[in-house]
Amino acid sequence: xxxxxxxxxxxxxxxxxxxxxxxxxxxxxxxxxxxxxxxxxxxxxxxxxxxxxxxxxxxxxxxxxxxxxxxxxxxxxxxxxxxxxxxxxxxxxxxxxxxxxxxxxxxxxxxxxxxxxxxxxxxxxxxxxxxxxxxxxxxxxxxxxx
Amino acid sequence: xxxxxxxxxxxxxxxxxxxxxxxxxxxxxxxxxxxxxxxxxxxxxxxxxxxxxxxxxxxxxxxxxxxxxxxxxxxxxxxxxxxxxxxxxxxxxxxxxxxxxxxxxxxxxxxxxxxxxxxxxxxxxxxxxxxxxxxxxxxxxxxxxxxxxxxxxxxxxxxxxxxxxxxxxxxxxxxxxxxxxxxxxxxxxxxxxxxxxxxxxxxxxxxxxxxxxxxxxxxxxxxxxxxxxxxxxxxxxxxxxxxxxxxxxxxxxxxxxxxxxxxxxxxxxxxxxxxxxxxxxxxxxxxxxxxxxxxxxxxxxxxxxxxxxxxxxxxxxxxxxxxxxxxxxxxxxxxxxxxxxxxxxxxxxxxxxxxxxxxxxxxxxxxxxxxxxxxxxxxxxxxxxxxxxxxxxxxxxxxxxxxxxxxxxxxxxxxxxxxxxxxxxxxxxxxxxxxxxxxxxxxxxxxxxxxxxxxxxxxxxxx
Numbered sequence: 001x002x003x004x005x006x007x008x009x010x011x012x013x014x015x016x017x018x019x020x021x022x023x024x025x026x027x028x029x030x031x032x033x034x035x036x037x038x039x040x041x042x043x044x045x046x047x048x049x050x051x052x053x054x055x056x057x058x059x060x061x062x063x064x065x066x067x068x069x070x071x072x073x074x075x076x077x078x079x080x081x082x083x084x085x086x087x088x089x090x091x092x093x094x095x096x097x098x099x100x101x102x103x104x105x106x107x108x109x110x111x112x113x114x115x116x117x118x119x120x121x122x123x124x125x126x127x128x129x130x131x132x133x134x135x136x137x138x139x140x141x142x143x144x145x146x
Numbered sequence: 147x148x149x150x151x152x153x154x155x156x157x158x159x160x161x162x163x164x165x166x167x168x169x170x171x172x173x174x175x176x177x178x179x180x181x182x183x184x185x186x187x188x189x190x191x192x193x194x195x196x197x198x199x200x201x202x203x204x205x206x207x208x209x210x211x212x213x214x215x216x217x218x219x220x221x222x223x224x225x226x227x228x229x230x231x232x233x234x235x236x237x238x239x240x241x242x243x244x245x246x247x248x249x250x251x252x253x254x255x256x257x258x259x260x261x262x263x264x265x266x267x268x269x270x271x272x273x274x275x276x277x278x279x280x281x282x283x284x285x286x287x288x289x290x291x292x293x294x295x296x297x298x299x300x301x302x303x304x305x306x307x308x309x310x311x312x313x314x315x316x317x318x319x320x321x322x323x324x325x326x327x328x329x330x331x332x333x334x335x336x337x338x339x340x341x342x343x344x345x346x347x348x349x350x351x352x353x354x355x356x357x358x359x360x361x362x363x364x365x366x367x368x369x370x371x372x373x374x375x376x377x378x379x380x381x382x383x384x385x386x387x388x389x390x391x392x393x394x395x396x397x398x399x400x401x402x403x404x405x406x407x408x409x410x411x412x413x414x415x416x417x418x419x420x421x422x423x424x425x426x427x428x429x430x431x432x433x434x435x436x437x438x439x440x441x442x443x444x445x446x447x448x449x450x451x452x453x454x455x456x457x458x459x460x461x462x463x464x465x466x467x468x469x470x471x472x473x474x475x476x477x478x479x480x481x482x483x484x485x486x487x488x489x490x491x492x493x494x495x496x497x498x499x500x501x502x503x504x505x506x507x508x509x510x511x512x513x514x515x516x517x518x519x520x521x522x523x524x525x526x527x528x529x530x531x532x533x534x535x536x537x538x539x540x541x542x543x544x545x546x547x548x549x550x551x552x553x554x555x556x557x558x559x560x561x562x563x564x565x566x567x568x569x570x571x572x573x574x575x576x577x578x579x580x581x582x583x584x585x586x587x588x589x590x591x592x593x594x595x596x597x598x599x600x601x602x603x604x605x606x607x608x609x
Contacts, residue, residue: 007374010381011308018388025392028411032339032404040335040403050332057272057330058265060256063193068402069479070338071274074180074192076565077479103188110183110566113191115257135335138409140401142476144559145568 041134051121052128059115066146068137074110077146082126082133084144095126147509149220151227156510157237158213159503163594165206165244166496170587172199177580181573190252197251197277203491204275205244210499211320211356212240212293215313217506218363219297223304228296236292243285247278269330273341276327283327290321308377309363312384316355323347335403346395349495350419350461354387357457357498361426361450364505368447370438379429386422394419397469401478409471416469420462423454423494430454442604443516445525446505452533453501456493464489464540476555481572482547489540492532500593507597518601528593535585542582546575 036042056062061078062071068079086094099122102112117125147153175195178185186195220227227233250259256272263279265271270280278286294317301310326343362380366373396412430451441447464486468477477483504525508516516522554568563571 005378007378007381010378010385014381014385014388017385018392021389021392025395028393028407029339032399032408033336035405036333036335036403039405040333042333045333053332053334053337054269057269058257058260060193060197060272060277062272062274063196063256063277064191066479067334068338070402071479072193072196073479073481073484074196106184108183110179110192110569111187113188113255132334135403137401137403138406140475140478142555143557143562145554145562145564 039136041131041136044131044134046127046131048124048127049131052124052126052131055117055121055125056128059117064112067132068135069140075112077141078129078132079135079137080133080141080144080146082130084146091130092123092126095129096122099125147514148224149226151230151233152217152220152506153510154227154230154233154237155213155217155506157234158209158216159507161237161241162206162209162213162499163503165202165209167590167594168248169199169202169206170583170590172196172202174580174583174587175199177576177583180576181580194251194256197256198248200275201251201277202248203496207495207499209240210503211317214356214360214499214502214506215293215297215317217502217510218313218360219300219310220304222307222310222363223300225300225304228299228303232292232296236289236296239285240289243282243289247282250279251277268328270328273330273337275345276341280328283324286324287321290324294318294321307373308380309359309366312355312362312380313359316352316359319352319355320348323352338402339399339404342395342398346398347392349490350391350394351388353495354391354422355384357453357494358383358387358422358426360498360502361430361453364446364450364501365430365433367505368441368443368450369433369436370441371433371436376433379425379433383422383425383429386418386425390415390418390421397471397474400471400474413469413471417466419469420458420466423458423462427454427458441516443505443508443522445522445529446501446516448526448529449497449501449504452529453493453497456489456497456533456536458493460486460489460491460493460540464544476551477547480547480550480555481543481575482551485540485543485547488543489536492536513603515604517596517603518599519604520601521596521599522604524599525593525596528589528596531589531592532586533589535582535589538582539579539586542575542579546572546579549575 064072064075066073066077066079069077082091085091096119099115099117102114104111172195175186175190176192176199179192179195216227216233250263259279260271263281265280268280270283271277276283294314297314297317301314323344326340329340331337358380362376365371366376393411393415396408397416399408399412431454434447434451468474468482468486508514517525549572550568553563553571554565555562
């Protein structure tokens with residue numbers, strides 16, 4: 001690097017640059033949090049949904065599936081599974097049947113464990129997935145397959 | 147070794163490498179499950195193996211960073227470590243907590259682990275990479291505080307070099323951002339938003355400070371280039387890392403509910419994230435070319451150069467490949483992400499930890515000029531086997547990802563293949579990835595064998 005660019009100039013660039021962008025980031029985070037109520041589907045965040053989220057976490061579903069594209073890539077995306085598997089009318093029956101049928105036991109096929117959830121828990125988990133599908137994701141995923 | 151207390155780094159490095167082996171074993175399990183879906187089911191379901199694989203990675207890198215700090219900071223500060231006893235105590239606490247957590251993952255269903263560790267009181271579990279029980283997280287915070295106190299006191303009483311200041315800034319940042327792992331709102335969008343405060347601001351933020359300072363330290367040692375020059379580079383690199391990386395967090399906010407302006411901000415700032423990595427490559431090669439001495443530990447120099455190159459490729463190039471919002475719309479959460487993740491973590495963080503181990507371990511074992519030539523040759527075989535294998539893992543996952551996007555993401559609804567049907571179509575790439583993974587394991591074994599190769603210590607040559 002040119003000799004005219006001194007170490008103290010480099011240090012100032014580091015200190016000043018990072019402080020500046022940290023402040024901007026904090027500001028944008030505050031703005032994001034302010035805008036979230038219009039986007040994050042919180043009006044449908046019921047007690048059952050919160051319980052469903054807890055079940056989602058306690059059973060480490062994200063260890064195989066992705067949710068809004070985040071998680072593991074071993075099993076299907078579930079952010080839009082509500083729409084993919086029946087929507088308002090058909091999702092819950094499909095979901096309960098699916099969960100209770102695990103593991104499918106097809107040799108060589110990726111296998112999902114049986115989590116032994118009660119009917120009430122399955123309702124809550126389905127409610128959580130329905131709520132997640134209502135978050136404004138800027139139209140992601142590109143199609144119904146997730 | 148200039149100060150006796152630096153030796154406390156040794157158990158940290160050894161344990162890190164032990165966990166590294168565990169990580170790769172479970173990586174092979176996962177790679178097998180990708181092609182033989184019910185392999186080890188139901189004993190070790192995919193999610194359990196994945197949790198072990200990723201958490202072992204994180205924990206062994208933390209062991210590596212701590213070992214690096216215990217080794218570098220006293221020497222840079224020109225004083226003994228504040229308390230070697232504390233460092234030893236924290237080593238055992240962290241090793242025990244980590245081992246118990248892994249055993250917990252493997253021994254009982256995750257839901258049971260959540261229940262017995264009190265996840266109902268403060269739910270923090272079940273989120274990617276932060277799966278460890280809440281009490282383990284508390285343990286990590288305690289260990290981090292003790293560790294920061296120990297190295298902080300050492301820095302305060304000694305010489306304050308730029309390397310030390312940057313390193314401790316990175317480590318403090320690591321501890322501070324980890325605190326966001328305790329924030330887990332019921333609101334999924336907010337949960338995800340602040341989850342990235344841990345994950346992104348670690349690996350694309352403060353960890354880069356740690357990486358750059360370790361690289362700078364090793365380059366000072368092996369090249370003998372004037373400290374002033376190296377420190378100037380270090381400042382510019384970390385300046386660029388934070389200037390690009392902080393708002394670069396926005397590339398994770400595209401599709402999780404955050405406002406649309408993140409599409410622009412995330413794309414623009416993450417597009418400049420490769421620059422600090424490119425500068426690290428320039429930096430490493432420049433310093434080695436301008437070296438004032440021929441350090442006989444050529445293996446350490448190779449790791450330093452390789453780390454800079456692979457970090458640029460994995461984090462820089464493979465990150466840029468899918469970071470622009472219009473591209474990421476199709477690639478988000480596909481095997482492209484997995485390809486990037488593998489090479490970036492290996493290139494940037496695995497290799498930097500091995501770089502400092504390669505430099506420091508021989509010194510701690512009483513060989514200030516490095517291991518014997520025979521041992522170094524074996525170590526370099528390990529380097530090439532692991533690195534080339536990782537290149538292939540990345541290329542095959544990229545191939546799988548491109549096909550996945552082509553079949554599953556690009557067509558309209560109705561035309562697109564389902565997830566599972568797509569996975570069947572790309573199975574060949576997963577087989578090739580698994581074979582590359584076995585190559586990686588072989589490289590790791592060769593690397594570990596190099597620690598046990600004897601021979602005479604090389605002599606210092608004049609440049």
